[in-house]
Amino acid sequence: TKYMKELGIKVNYLHSEVETLERVSILRDLRLGNFDVLVGINLLREGLDLPEVSLVAILDADKEGFLRSDTALIQTIGRAARNVNGRVIMYADKMTDSMKRAIDETTRRRAKQVKYNEEKGIVPFSITKAIHDLTEEMSAKAVGEMKGEYKVKGKGEMPRNELRQIMHEMEKQMKDAAKNLEFEKAAAMRDELYELKSLLAEDESLKPWERIKLLSGEEE
Structure with missing residues (x-):
């Protein structure tokens, strides 16, 4: 980032310590x-719709690992797919299996889309989307699709102390998801957390102020 700034490029840096x-x-x-x-690092994966992005550059693309797996590469490549001039450059010293699978899958999808466009007479153009707040990316559809993954089964019959343990762990995972910009995942967990808190609030042994504190999220 510092090097680019010295070259006169308007650049910004996003890292894990930056607040959501x-x-x-x-x-x-x-x-x-x-x-x-x-x-x-790990910026432009799923859950972000950035149609203005026309170039994605992936450094050290050949360094095998979670952030350079074929799935992660495909998701990162996809951040340039909303722009008609979208391009992706992968910098590497060698072609890894993950890179090859990602390129092959992207090529397959592109060929399928081109064929469909030709058959239907569609001329591709960049997505035009109003710029408000990226929290709008937590669309009801996307969140709804993920909710099932974080439903706690049998929570109605579960001992209250176990529910509290699950809530504590889910809240930690929710914050981590938000920190990693996985907004749909965080929102799905948030909704399930509220259901769990509502269930706990039905406990008749709770005092009124304890119930309010629980539902307001003040209770740890």
Whole structure:
């Protein structure tokens, strides 16, 4: 980032210590064109719709690992798919199996889309989307599709102390998801957490102020 700034490039840096709301603001500024390049780790994966992004550069693409698996690469590549001029450059010293699978899958999808466009007479164009707040990416449809993954089965018959343990762990995972910009995942967990809190609030032994504190999220 420092090197790019010295070259006169309008650049910003996103890292794990940046608070969630600040991250949202940074990504909004990227869409508005207040700067041109965003540098960071694991930034542009699923859950973010950035139609203004026309180039994704993946450094050390040949370093095998979670962030360079074929799935992660495909998701990162997809961040350029909303722009008609979208391009992806993978920097590497060798072609890894993950890179090859990601390229093959992307090529397959592209060929299928091109064929469909030709058959239907469709001329591709970039998505045009109003810029408000990236928290809008937590669409009802996306969140709804993920809710089932985080439903706690049998919670109605579960001992209250076990429910509290599950809530504590889920809240931690929810914060981690938000920190990693996985907004749909975080929202699905948030909704399930509220259901669990509502269930606990039905406990007749709770005092009124304890019930209010629980539902307001003040209780740890």
